Amino acid sequence: xxxxxxxxxxxxxxxxxxxxxxxxxxxxxxxxxxxxxxxxxxxxxxxxxxxxxxxxxxxxxxxxxxxxxxxxxxxxxxxxxxxxxxxxxxxxxxxxxxxxxxxxxxxxxxxxxxxxxxxxxxxxxxxxxxxxxxxxxxxxxxxxxxxxxxxxxxxxxxxxxxxxxxxxxxxxxxxxxxxxxxxxxxxxxxxxxxxxxxxxxxxxxxxxxxxxxxxxxxxxxxxxxxxxxxxxxxxxxxxxxxxxxxxxxxxxxxxxxxxxxxxxxxxxxxxxxxxxxxxxxxxxxxxxxxxxxxxxxxxxxxxxxxxxxxxxxxxxxxxxxxxxxxxx
Amino acid sequence: xxxxxxxxxxxxxxxxxxxxxxxxxxxxxxxxxxxxxxxxxxxxxxxxxxxxxxxxxxxxxxxxxxxxxxxxxxxxxxxxxxxxxxxxxxxxxxxxxxxxxxxxxxxxxxxxxxxxxxxxxxxxxxxxxxxxxxxxxxxxxxxxxxxxxxxxxxxxxxxxxxxxxxxxxxxxxxxxxxxxxxxxxxxxxxxxxxxxxxxxxxxxxxxxxxxxxxxxxxxxxxxxxxxxxxxxxxxxxxxxxxxxxxxxxxxxxxxxxxxxxxxxxxxxxxxxxxxxxxxxxxxxxxxxxxxxxxxxxxxxxxxxxxxxxxxxxxxxxxxxxxxxxxxxxxx
Numbered sequence: 084x085x086x087x088x089x090x091x092x093x094x095x096x097x098x099x100x101x102x103x104x105x106x107x108x109x110x111x112x113x114x115x116x117x118x119x120x121x122x123x124x125x126x127x128x129x130x131x132x133x134x135x136x137x138x139x140x141x142x143x144x145x146x147x148x149x150x151x152x153x154x155x156x157x158x159x160x161x162x163x164x165x166x167x168x169x170x171x172x173x174x175x176x177x178x179x180x181x182x183x184x185x186x187x188x189x190x191x192x193x194x195x196x197x198x199x200x201x202x203x204x205x206x207x208x209x210x211x212x213x214x215x216x217x218x219x220x221x222x223x224x225x226x227x228x229x230x231x232x233x234x235x236x237x238x239x240x241x242x243x244x245x246x247x248x249x250x251x252x253x254x255x256x257x258x259x260x261x262x263x264x265x266x267x268x269x270x271x272x273x274x275x276x277x278x279x280x281x282x283x284x285x286x287x288x289x290x291x292x293x294x295x296x297x298x299x300x301x302x303x304x305x306x307x308x309x310x311x312x313x314x315x316x317x318x319x320x321x322x323x324x325x326x327x328x329x330x331x332x333x334x335x336x337x338x339x340x341x342x343x344x345x346x347x348x349x350x351x352x353x354x355x356x357x358x359x360x361x362x363x364x365x366x367x368x369x370x371x372x373x374x375x376x377x378x379x380x381x382x383x384x385x386x387x388x389x390x391x392x393x394x395x396x397x398x399x400x401x402x403x404x405x406x407x408x409x410x411x
Numbered sequence: 412x413x414x415x416x417x418x419x420x421x422x423x424x425x426x427x428x429x430x431x432x433x434x435x436x437x438x439x440x441x442x443x444x445x446x447x448x449x450x451x452x453x454x455x456x457x458x459x460x461x462x463x464x465x466x467x468x469x470x471x472x473x474x475x476x477x478x479x480x481x482x483x484x485x486x487x488x489x490x491x492x493x494x495x496x497x498x499x500x501x502x503x504x505x506x507x508x509x510x511x512x513x514x515x516x517x518x519x520x521x522x523x524x525x526x527x528x529x530x531x532x533x534x535x536x537x538x539x540x541x542x543x544x545x546x547x548x549x550x551x552x553x554x555x556x557x558x559x560x561x562x563x564x565x566x567x568x569x570x571x572x573x574x575x576x577x578x579x580x581x582x583x584x585x586x587x588x589x590x591x592x593x594x595x596x597x598x599x600x601x602x603x604x605x606x607x608x609x610x611x612x613x614x615x616x617x618x619x620x621x622x623x624x625x626x627x628x629x630x631x632x633x634x635x636x637x638x639x640x641x642x643x644x645x646x647x648x649x650x651x652x653x654x655x656x657x658x659x660x661x662x663x664x665x666x667x668x669x670x671x672x673x674x675x676x677x678x679x680x681x682x683x684x685x686x687x688x689x690x691x692x693x694x695x696x697x698x699x700x701x702x703x704x705x706x707x708x709x710x711x712x713x714x715x716x717x718x719x720x721x722x723x724x725x726x727x728x729x730x731x732x733x734x735x736x737x738x739x740x741x742x
Contacts, residue, residue, distance in 0.1 A: 155480075184517070186516050186519065187517030187518065188517070189514060189515060190516055194515040196515075198484075198516065198519050198520045203483060204512070204516060204520075206508075208503055211507060211508055213476070214472055214475070214477050214504055215477075215479050215483065215504075215508060216480060217480060218476060218480020218482070218483070218484065219484045221480070221481045221486070222480070222481045222486050225436070225462065225481075226486070245476060245504070248470035248473035249472075249473050251468060252468060252477060255468065408513055408514050408517060409552050409553055410513070410553070410555075410576075411521050411523075411576035411577050
């Protein structure tokens, strides 16, 4: 666990940054609630993977990056995108398959990306983004860019070959990559205790001579400070491995009937909701008032409604565009 | 014109592009001091250093995937897969990631990656080191697939592949690596997607690529010398994109088409070529069915006598040509 001291008031984070972190957590929550609302009414096509309950990990981690650092993301990627600072309007438009979306409506929920801003994309394949993160780290090293790649993946990915190959390669080449395992407890229905031979997931990294730390993934300040340190270490000396312990409150995807876990377990994790927890911290430690934090939540909900309005008026991509962008 | 080997031509292409562009680099298993399993990159590490000629662990998913990631962020990697059979181990990164990234992201990514992969039988390496899997990759929108058959084409096409902003799978022909051919000394490139007519003729279009080209050229010469039969030998050179126009116009002229490749006939790229021809304005010109000669429907066997028979042979190709020339409907 990160040094306890770091969880307390830390001068390096000003009020503006703290408020931005809360704002992004609330944006993620509201975005996901809106996504769930669309699905519950059968208003969108396909499937989606909600990040509700895990907001502290995406926001704490991306808050520790420089603007020019990279991320790679997962099928459960909405939180990472918002953390990295994506434009909500274009993100919502992509979710709805509209032409003003980041991917012109061709990627959808699982492929939102903004390469120019360093977001190398969500990924439909479990573990699929990990080698790509290593490649981005290689670019940074070869071009002496001093950029770090923050590579998100879940506990499900830690048993993929691509994960092991990538950790090894990044370590051998000392690439500036922070591997961040979001242990949200379940890979679809399989509990990490049943999928993974080691109970301490940081042991994965030790096999590749990589420093590893774990953190309470529902504590945004702990995530921020742990990732911050890892990012600076990666920038100087090569890869670091982090495990963020959190929980997927919603089902794996819209098809999930939650047969593999108990209501009690879900309720117990709901009690550890990272958003009220961070609000409480801001009130107690940083002179935020209840009205201040409530206003952040309210503004976030409004921003999501505005994004919906933008996305709904955006046209679907034209049939003529169907063959565009296969090749450069 | 000077003559160099197919392997030397590939090395020249890589070295020239690496001298011209710092973003170009080579990585793969044993590509450094060892020079690659077939010696293609021999000596390159001495000129470019181990940062730009990077030896990699045996991790094909990470090899291809890190190539995709490096390409998407501004480098122009050339990745060597030691045997094309091992592309299967890195398939997700090539097919699900690299090939689709641009489309999936709405044009918001560019993946200038070259994956070099030696293919083909004839080396006694048996079933897991001898396949010709090019058709698999031709099936994937987003990839380009090159199968050069001469040293000149290998060099010019590889330079184009390196400069191309799309992922290109570059199938090198193991049995051609040591074969010499004329290669210009001055700078040149050969565009991807342009077929080459190696020999003009009016009697039959012999469409072939890769290692089968020299065999087909021998047969064409033989038939001309012995019987005055003029076979047109056409090499598409890249199978994606495919130069349909050149193939179609050749068959319109000759009225007969035989497609020859080493890959297993069933599901092989010859089927696509046959379909393109049958579904084109060449159809009414056909005087005989379109025929394919490809590999037998078995994995590549070890025993040298069997290995020779599993792929198209001089006899099987020559007899197919003669049968098509003698074809009469209703006969």
